[in-house]
Amino acid sequence: MGTIDITYGSLVIGLLLLLIPLYFFYKFGATLVKSTIIAAARMVVQLFLIGLYLKYLFAWNSPLINLLWVMIMVFVASATATKRTGLKRKLVFIPLCVGLFTTALFVGLYFLIFVVHLEHPFEARYFIPIMGILMGNMLGVNVMALNTYYDGLQRERQLYYYLLGNGASHVEAIAPFVRQAMEKAFSPCIANMAVMGIVSLPGTMIGQILGGSDPDVAIKYQMLIIVITFTASMLSLMITIYFANKNSFDNYGRLLEVKKKS
Amino acid sequence: MLEIINASLKLGGKELFKGLTFSLKEGDVVCIRGNSGCGKTTLLKAILGFLPLDEGVISCNGEPINAESAEVFRGMMTYIPQELALPSENVADMVKLPFTLKANRERKYSKLDLMKEWGKLNLSEDLYDKKVSQLSGGQRQRIMISVSGMLGKLIILADEPTSALDAETSALVADYFQSLAAKGAIVVAVSHDNNFANRCNMIVNI
Numbered sequence: 348m349g350t351i352d353i354t355y356g357s358l359v360i361g362l363l364l365l366l367i368p369l370y371f372f373y374k375f376g377a378t379l380v381k382s383t384i385i386a387a388a389r390m391v392v393q394l395f396l397i398g399l400y401l402k403y404l405f406a407w408n409s410p411l412i413n414l415l416w417v418m419i420m421v422f423v424a425s426a427t428a429t430k431r432t433g434l435k436r437k438l439v440f441i442p443l444c445v446g447l448f449t450t451a452l453f454v455g456l457y458f459l460i461f462v463v464h465l466e467h468p469f470e471a472r473y474f475i476p477i478m479g480i481l482m483g484n485m486l487g488v489n490v491m492a493l494n495t496y497y498d499g500l501q502r503e504r505q506l507y508y509y510l511l512g513n514g515a516s517h518v519e520a521i522a523p524f525v526r527q528a529m530e531k532a533f534s535p536c537i538a539n540m541a542v543m544g545i546v547s548l549p550g551t552m553i554g555q556i557l558g559g560s561d562p563d564v565a566i567k568y569q570m571l572i573i574v575i576t577f578t579a580s581m582l583s584l585m586i587t588i589y590f591a592n593k594n595s596f597d598n599y600g601r602l603l604e605v606k607k608k609s
Numbered sequence: 610m611l612e613i614i615n616a617s618l619k620l621g622g623k624e625l626f627k628g629l630t631f632s633l634k635e636g637d638v639v640c641i642r643g644n645s646g647c648g649k650t651t652l653l654k655a656i657l658g659f660l661p662l663d664e665g666v667i668s669c670n671g672e673p674i675n676a677e678s679a680e681v682f683r684g685m686m687t688y689i690p691q692e693l694a695l696p697s698e699n700v701a702d703m704v705k706l707p708f709t710l711k712a713n714r715e716r717k718y719s720k721l722d723l724m725k726e727w728g729k730l731n732l733s734e735d736l737y738d739k740k741v742s743q744l745s746g747g748q749r750q751r752i753m754i755s756v757s758g759m760l761g762k763l764i765i766l767a768d769e770p771t772s773a774l775d776a777e778t779s780a781l782v783a784d785y786f787q788s789l790a791a792k793g794a795i796v797v798a799v800s801h802d803n804n805f806a807n808r809c810n811m812i813v814n815i
Contacts, residue, residue, distance in 0.1 A: 503694075503696075505693045505694075506693065508657075509688060509693050509695070511657070512683060512766065513687050513712075513713070514687075514712030514762075516712075519710050523696050599660055599661065600658075
């Protein structure tokens with residue numbers, strides 16, 4: 348059983364649905380009309396390009412090229428996260444690159460080798476989509492967590508100094524801010540996990556079912572995708588914060604200027 | 610022994626203090642006085658090792674407090690900032706926070722001991738079961754002071770500890786600090802409050 352193809356004409360018919368949200372944005376004067384049109388246009392172009400280069404990646408199926416591709420994904424994701432947090436580039440860009448790359452490889456290969464039991468874990472058809480889904484989730488969590496972490500440190504400096512001034516180690520003094528960042532970034536993931544299959548039928552599962560997979564297989568993949576994205580998000584965040592902290596405080600433990608000047 | 614020797618500090622090009630020298634031994638309660646913006650709180654932060662002096666030395670038991678040694682010395686200190694909202698909803702959780710730090714694990718938290726300290730500061734036991742948001746500024750200040758007292762540290766640094774208190778309660782806080790000093794602590798308090806300052810053993814004007 349294969350997936351029914353969508354013709355380009357049908358694709359246009361489908362895209363027309365966007366006119367409904369655009370109409371309501373317009374009617375209520377929301378300043379989102381232009382950005383929605385630009386975002387939709389970018390999505391169409393980017394996905395066509397992805398379709399094109401995935402064809403080549405799958406055809407070449409070279410571990411080296413696949414790894415290189417992951418490095419490009421990491422680079423773009425880190426640059427995007429840096430921009431979205433508004434933090435200084437020299438502060439978070441390298442830590443994000445290290446966090447995303449090492450985590451994606453570790454968690455992704457763990458899944459492909461020990462769970463899927465792939466003979467060739469760098470096989471493009473598995474390796475690239477898994478890296479992609481990990482990267483997307485890690486990006487969202489890192490952006491939200493880093494924003495919360497540094498906003499907290501800036502807003503509640505007194506608490507940070509109070510803890511240090513009462514004997515806390517640096518790790519203990521930043522712990523409340525890491526905790527806040529985790530709670531804010533991971534709460535939506537946990538809420539989403541809790542209603543999985545009841546309120547929402549997730550993308551991986553739908554994709555597999557539409558692609559002809561047995562629902563039994565699809566649910567197992569879905570469960571593990573949720574677990575690996577959750578784990579990877581946490582691991583990458585911890586690595587990113589660990590390395591970003593080295594540039595965030597001076598020798599005396601004072602928080603340096605972390606936000607880019609607007 | 611806490612020594613401030615020939616200390617000078619500028620912040621943002623403005624000279625806060627210059628050639629400041631005084632030394633404190635166990636049992637001393639000193640009040641640091643001066644106009645707003647003259648560097649009183651900054652001096653406390655320098656003692657805590659949060660910022661370097663431009664000139665001079667701050668030392669504890671003969672060892673300089675600097676970036677490398679600050680964490681070790683902070684283990685011997687307790688700091689009471691002027692205004693602080695701890696991330697606890699309930700008073701019972703707020704008072705336990707410093708006791709969860711590794712440096713303070715030897716100091717066992719006990720509600721009974723805390724209530725004894727509260728008695729000395731005229732705090733009602735009922736406050737223990739309240740939410741932090743239900744406390745007045747003065748109650749919160751005294752609770753923080755009582756927690757610092759319970760930690761039994763060598764050096765107590767307090768930033769405007771009586772800013773939200775009336776004269777009578779301010780005297781109570783000064784006497785409380787004296788009682789801690791009598792047990793061997795060194796108390797350094799920044800204050801505008803003359804009533805409080807007059808109950809300290811030493812006043813340093815900067």
